[in-house]
Amino acid sequence: MSGDSVWVLGANMTRFARYPELDALDLASQACLDAFADGGVGIHDMDILAAGTLFQPNGFGQRLQKQIGQTGIPVYNVTNACATGATAIRVAYLSIKAGEAEMGLAVGVEQMGKMGLLAGKSRSERKVYEASGRYDAVTSIDGILGTETMPGVFAQAGTGYAYENDGVGFEQFAKVAYKNHLHSTLNPLAQYQKEFSLEQIMGSPVQSYPNTTLMCCPTGDGAAAVVLISGERLRSMPEEAQRRAVKISASVLTSDPWVESGQVQPDVNTLTRNAAAQAYETAGVGPEDLDLVELHDCFATAELVHYDNLGLCERGGAGDFIDSGAPFRDGRIPVNVSGGLISKGHPIGATGVANVYEITTHLRGEAGDRQIEGAKVGLAHVIGLGSACGIHILEKAA
Amino acid sequence: MPDETSAEQVPIVGYLQLGDDPHLRANECTACGARYFDRRNACAKCGGTGFSDARVADAAVLKAYSIVHNAAPGIPVPYVSAIVETEDGTSVRSNVVGLDDPMTAELGMRVEFTTYVCGTDDDGTECVAFGYAPA
Numbered sequence: 001m002s003g004d005s006v007w008v009l010g011a012n013m014t015r016f017a018r019y020p021e022l023d024a025l026d027l028a029s030q031a032c033l034d035a036f037a038d039g040g041v042g043i044h045d046m047d048i049l050a051a052g053t054l055f056q057p058n059g060f061g062q063r064l065q066k067q068i069g070q071t072g073i074p075v076y077n078v079t080n081a082c083a084t085g086a087t088a089i090r091v092a093y094l095s096i097k098a099g100e101a102e103m104g105l106a107v108g109v110e111q112m113g114k115m116g117l118l119a120g121k122s123r124s125e126r127k128v129y130e131a132s133g134r135y136d137a138v139t140s141i142d143g144i145l146g147t148e149t150m151p152g153v154f155a156q157a158g159t160g161y162a163y164e165n166d167g168v169g170f171e172q173f174a175k176v177a178y179k180n181h182l183h184s185t186l187n188p189l190a191q192y193q194k195e196f197s198l199e200q201i202m203g204s205p206v207q208s209y210p211n212t213t214l215m216c217c218p219t220g221d222g223a224a225a226v227v228l229i230s231g232e233r234l235r236s237m238p239e240e241a242q243r244r245a246v247k248i249s250a251s252v253l254t255s256d257p258w259v260e261s262g263q264v265q266p267d268v269n270t271l272t273r274n275a276a277a278q279a280y281e282t283a284g285v286g287p288e289d290l291d292l293v294e295l296h297d298c299f300a301t302a303e304l305v306h307y308d309n310l311g312l313c314e315r316g317g318a319g320d321f322i323d324s325g326a327p328f329r330d331g332r333i334p335v336n337v338s339g340g341l342i343s344k345g346h347p348i349g350a351t352g353v354a355n356v357y358e359i360t361t362h363l364r365g366e367a368g369d370r371q372i373e374g375a376k377v378g379l380a381h382v383i384g385l386g387s388a389c390g391i392h393i394l395e396k397a398a
Numbered sequence: 399m400p401d402e403t404s405a406e407q408v409p410i411v412g413y414l415q416l417g418d419d420p421h422l423r424a425n426e427c428t429a430c431g432a433r434y435f436d437r438r439n440a441c442a443k444c445g446g447t448g449f450s451d452a453r454v455a456d457a458a459v460l461k462a463y464s465i466v467h468n469a470a471p472g473i474p475v476p477y478v479s480a481i482v483e484t485e486d487g488t489s490v491r492s493n494v495v496g497l498d499d500p501m502t503a504e505l506g507m508r509v510e511f512t513t514y515v516c517g518t519d520d521d522g523t524e525c526v527a528f529g530y531a532p533a
């Protein structure tokens with residue numbers, strides 16, 4: 001794509017946690033105001049606002065504006081499954097690319113409380129069988145014709161990979177969770193910061209085998225925001241702002257193309273492979289150039305297949321990849337040094353923005369105890385079932 | 399196969415065909431052969447709008463599964479959710495049934511289509527579901 005370059009000027013995220021005393025407007029406002037402060041700008045500098053949330057009622061972006069500044073700029077309300085936050089960033093990105101905006105604000109937020117993601121829809125009260133819907137189903141099919149629960153669907157993505165490839169089993173999936181819990185102990189913004197042994201992870205209650213409780217992301221609350229700026233406008237900013245700015249070398253969004261099994265099991269692989277290929281091509285980098293990756297580990301089984309989908313390992317080699325220690329923070333390609341969704345948390349709308357915040361913070365050299373030293377290039381990946389995949393590749397200012 | 403009882407029976411989904419020879423049926427794109435279990439407007443693979451009615455093979459292989467321990471209220475757990483591929487190349491989602499121990503489910507195992515009664519409504523109508531049992 002032509003057009004000016006696009007940069008992250010300011011970034012912030014709230015700690016992911018449970019905030020029963022706050023609402024989603026409080027959380028989003030806090031992330032936006034802190035992202036402004038981080039970038040040395042304010043709402044009057046923004047030409048566009050993109051607000052991502054899955055569970056807030058319609059018009060959330062406009063209600064947010066009424067808390068942080070009503071300037072009359074275009075507001076886009078974004079919903080795109082677990083890729084909601086990444087899509088919000090991409091909306092602001094495209095507006096700058098198109099030359100309509102010089103600066104834009106993208107925010108993602110969710111307040112989930114303790115709502116469960118584990119169980120599917122409960123069965124209806126109706127006691128008379130009557131065919132309805134596009135499958136003429138007479139009752140809820142969840143649990144009868146397979147599972148509709150998220151841990152189960154992603155477990156099947158993992159066991160499907162294990163069927164096609166050698167060296168992948170319960171222990172490899174558990175190691176993913178071991179790594180991410182371990183990483184989270186260095187991240188003060190993570191919802192949980194506790195190390196668990198492999199035995200504790202494999203022995204915790206099974207949700208959907210092979211995913212145990214400690215291999216599933218928690219629900220939670222939080223927000224993250226980024227201020228994006230055009231390359232031209234950035235050159236008029238103070239030297240310090242230019243030094244801390246991080247370049248978006250690729251912003252990609254894909255959906256799932258047709259595959260034979262797609263009508264019965266969401267395909268999380270093909271759209272991620274397609275997005276990764278486009279992102280590497282656009283950025284002119286390859287997986288070997290990445291200093292860190294934040295990828296969508298909603299469940300341990302998901303992270304493992306994405307090693308392969310993102311090209312971090314050889315095709316079919318995700319089991320060896322985790323066994324070799326490569327994705328640990330001292331390994332060849334550190335993955336989810338934030339603790340990932342499994343331990344950092346997954347307030348859905350915020351997740352895709354928080355991943356970009358995490359990469360940005362490392363590229364700036366400001367990640368504190370969890371800093372990956374000398375990081376220059378990073379990749380942020382999210383995927384939502386349905387399906388939507390967002391990838392951003394970020395590079396440190398030259 | 400469902401019992402030969404006097405109770406009226408309905409299939410849990412429209413693509414399950416009951417009767418003497420229960421089996422699955424699919425809408426098959428006449429242009430490219432892609433199969434679908436739902437009501438179609440057009441083909442997701444090729445965009446074609448012509449469909450014929452096809453029988454899906456009973457024999458299948460277990461391609462992916464999960465042993466679900468935490469489910470919505472009223473669903474007996476644990477159960478084995480599965481993606482199988484029939485011998486004519488159609489992916490189907492259902493449960494593996496007839497295993498004494500769910501942990502004995504094994505990737506690549508051969509399974510066979512079967513039906514069973516999964517519930518009864520207030521009018522006494524039985525709902526017939528399908529699953530896959532070890533072959």
Ligand SMILES: [Zn+2]
Nearest residue numbers: 427430441444
């Ligand atoms: Zn077709």
